Amino acid sequence: MIDGAKTGRIDLEDVRIAFGGNGHTVEAVQRFSLTTRPGEFVALLGPSGCGKSTVLNAVAGFVRPLEGQVLVDGEPVARPGADRGMVFQQHSLFPWKTVVENVEFGLKMRGVGRTERNSAARTYLHLVGLGGFENAYPAQLSGGMQQRVGIARVLVNRPRVMLMDEPFAALDAQTRLTMQELLLAVWQEVRTTVLFVTHDIDEALFLSDRVAVMTARPGRLRDVVDVPLPRPRAPEITTAPEFMRLKAHVFAQVREEALR
């Protein structure tokens, strides 16, 4: 088992990612460098199409950088793996598996026995507040509940890093706030590094220890903003003067990039 306090350091060093070929390449990410501390919550914020999801996919191992390195705990990322679980914007739960079978999936892949993985899955489902829904199918759940399953499905593997690709963007505003609170509560319990992609400034500031602001495409790191707000954080913090000050600071940068 991985101790979240000591593992989960991500090093992105001068990463360049481009798509296409035959002389028609699109530069997605250029000279991107960022380091996270183990157990840190970092948001990647930027205008749409800036390549923030691409950075996340590089850490996941879905895309490979043309230049630069992606290291997790010092090891180069070669392929996708359960130590870097991803929560997707479209929940991407297996429709043919029940909720508990979805959560068990990673353990099953690792060869954990039926009884053991079932009880682990139930523990994590309780953690995300879905006790009692074990035998439902994903299509029977609301969007917010589907994303909770997605979070439990990643955390049950005790990953070094949890990658989140705009996981709440498709939810309604009320549910989104609830899910942000829930995520923080769960993260207090299961400490792991979180790399969270979003285009929502409030969301980024409310959740994160640091916010990495990206430029318009090709995506580069524009600024890294420390969020020294105390934890645990309640939703009321989003109206605190310190929060507003940070928001104004980040907003000015994002706006400038969005207009480019």
Add this chain to the structure above:
Amino acid sequence: MSITPRIQVAGVATRAVPRVAWPVPRTRRLVSGRPLLRGLSLAVFLIGWHLATTYQLDFYVRFQNIPTPARVVSDALTLFASRAFWIHIGASLERIYLGFAIATALGVGLGLLIGWFRVAEDLLFPPIELLRPIPAVAWVPIAIMLWPTERSSIVFITGLGAFFPIVLNTIHGVEGIDRGLVRAAMSLGAGRASIFREVVIPGALPNIVTGLSVGMGVSWICLISAEMISGQYGVGYFTWVAYGIVKYSSIIVGMLTIGVLGMISSTLIRLAGAWLMPWRPRSAKEEA
């Protein structure tokens, strides 16, 4: 755990509903008036048939030689009491289920490989694509030459008819699998074999079942045609022979038997589909 109060904010922990049920379709509740309408529609059809044949209607379409419903019913009763008719039914069922089973095994197996592996697509798909437009009935002469017995050649025709819709729908199903699901599986530690087993096969299942039900329909067409052309047993043979020996009411009994057997077959496929895919919601028609 310090987490408990926060999770209650989310509202689910307080809910006492352990299982989520699909919404009850409205058609189920409105069903009362519908059997009546359906029965009425059937009655109008039977009365029309009775009148047309009793009064031997002739308006370009000629009803002189068509038996009345009463004749058909009495003939059916005699036939179903005879052993010979059941032998015909048994022969047809054996051919179609054997042919269909072989077509399912080959069609699903090849379809999964062709859909998922590029090498398999290049190696296996061209001949399928070439032979696909040929209706299975056109294979009858070759089938008679290829296969040693009449039984095996008809099984071949029947299976061939089912094979193409099954293989094509399976390929289509595999190709339509959500990339996100494959990525999700990879990021949960699934290797190639696991992805194939846990994502590709269940992901293609809805299309496979569609292929099976289309294939079953085509199978029946092929079976009856083949039996009419070259057979000594089977419901198709029986129906064609009834025409030859001027026993017109038996033609109708043969046709209706084919219809009922076909209907039972497609119901079995539908039930198998529902059993294999308990996660699928009811059709939109029932929800609306």
